[in-house]
Structure formats: C-alpha cells, structure tokens
Amino acid sequence: MIPNRLFALVLLFALPGAGHAQEGPAFDCAKAESSAEKLVCDDPALAALDRRLADRFAAALSVTRGLDTGAKEVEDNLRATQRGWIKGRDECWKDPDLRACVEAEYLRREAELVAEFLLEEASGVRDLVCGDAGRSLTVYEFATELPAVRVEEGDGVHVGALVSPDTPRDYYVILWGGVALGGAEPRIRDIYGETTTCRFVG
Numbered sequence: 001m002i003p004n005r006l007f008a009l010v011l012l013f014a015l016p017g018a019g020h021a022q023e024g025p026a027f028d029c030a031k032a033e034s035s036a037e038k039l040v041c042d043d044p045a046l047a048a049l050d051r052r053l054a055d056r057f058a059a060a061l062s063v064t065r066g067l068d069t070g071a072k073e074v075e076d077n078l079r080a081t082q083r084g085w086i087k088g089r090d091e092c093w094k095d096p097d098l099r100a101c102v103e104a105e106y107l108r109r110e111a112e113l114v115a116e117f118l119l120e121e122a123s124g125v126r127d128l129v130c131g132d133a134g135r136s137l138t139v140y141e142f143a144t145e146l147p148a149v150r151v152e153e154g155d156g157v158h159v160g161a162l163v164s165p166d167t168p169r170d171y172y173v174i175l176w177g178g179v180a181l182g183g184a185e186p187r188i189r190d191i192y193g194e195t196t197t198c199r200f201v202g
Contacts, residue, residue: 023047026054034090036102043099049106056110057082060117085109104146111148111161112174115140122150126181130188130198137188137198139179141169151179 027050029041040046057078064075085105092101114120122140129136135153142148147162149171160173169181177190186198 025050035093035098036090039098039102046099046102046106049103049110053106053110053113056113056119059119060113063117063119107144107146108161111142111144111146112159114142114144115148115150115159115161116157118150120144126186127201128186128188128198129201131196135188135196136201137179139181139186141181147171149173149179151176 023044025037025040025047027037029037032038032041040050060078061075064071064078067074089102089105089109092098092105095101120142123143124141126139127136128139138152140150140152142150144161147169149160149162151158151160151173158173158176160171160176160178162168163170163172163178167180167182170178171180172178175191177188177193179189180187186200187195188198189195
C-alpha cells in the first residue's frame with residue numbers, strides 16, 4: 001500500500017505540467033529515432049501527453065522512494081516497466097493509424113501508473129465478493145482521461161484501464177483478467193476469458 005503521508009507530495013508531482021515548462025515532449029527531439037518519437041515531436045497534443053506522462057512517472061518514482069521496505073526493488077521494477085512501455089509505444093509503427101496507436105499507448109500507461117501508485121484519489125471504491133469460493137476484492141476506479149482501475153485481493157494489487165469507450169466500467173487488468181462493474185451484477189474474468197459473477201458488499 002502507498003503511505004498516506006506521501007499523498008501531498010505525490011499530488012505536487014502528479015499535476016499535469018508540474019515538471020515541464022517547454023512546449024515539446026519531455027525527451028530530446030534531437031535524439032528521436034522511432035517513428036513514434038518523431039510523431040510526438042511534431043504533434044503538440046502528443047507532446048503535451050508525453051510531458052504529462054513524464055510528470056506521472058516522476059510522481060510514481062517519488063512514491064517508491066518513500067516506501068518503508070522494498071523501495072529499491074519497486075523502483076527497479078517501475079523503471080523496467082517504463083522501458084518496456086517505450087518499446088511497446090515504438091511498435092506502433094506497425095499500426096495503420098500511427099497517431100491513434102501512440103495516443104492510446106500514452107493514455108493506457110498514464111492510467112496504469114495512476115492506479116498502481118495512487119497518484120490521484122479514486123473516484124469510486126467498491127468491495128466485491130465473487131463466485132462460490134467467496135473471493136473478496138476491493139476495486140478502485142480513477143477518472144483519468146482513459147479511466148483506470150485497481151483491484152486489491154489479499155496482498156495482491158492489479159491494475160488496468162477501460163477496455164473501450166463503448167463498454168463503460170469494463171476494465172482489462174494486466175496479467176489478471178478483467179472486471180466489469182456496470183449493471184446490478186459485477187463480474188470478473190480470468191486471463192482465459194472465463195467469467196465469474198460477483199456481488200457488491202456494503
């Protein structure tokens with residue numbers, strides 16, 4: 001869990017534009033190599049998204065460094081995941097709509113960082129009990145530009161984002177499956193697509 005005493009510091013770093021005054025992206029466009037990077041340098045809206053994501057990443061780093069235990073491991077994992085995300089963004093050259101792919105990658109990564117490191121207050125929190133085994137989950141929703149979700153089950157934390165604007169409150173969850181909160185009966189699904197019906201508690 002993220003210590004509450006860090007929340008004010010996190011908010012400072014999480015504010016869009018808090019760490020960058022320039023109009024271009026957070027990276028050096030003179031060193032841009034991939035088609036995705038070059039597009040971001042040429043597109044003011046994507047450049048603003050890049051700056052915003054850089055601020056989110058800085059906020060996440062500040063959270064890891066304030067942890068009482070395991071700070072080095074969490075920071076190393078965060079940096080490795082970010083490097084992996086950059087490689088994934090650069091794979092957008094394969095997509096017929098390069099810009100749409102790059103924008104989606106930025107919004108998805110922002111959502112995941114916000115949910116994992118609690119960079120914003122949740123817009124909603126619900127407890128669920130799922131299936132015959134009575135699995136207990138706590139689900140947090142975040143009103144990021146691409147809505148985000150955080151699922152806590154025991155000591156495990158899993159994060160993801162909205163599947164599609166056409167499916168409100170239906171989220172994919174990385175390496176876990178997904179959760180759908182719309183309607184009277186929420187549902188979770190595993191990585192194979194098998195669905196389990198849940199009920200809201202409280």
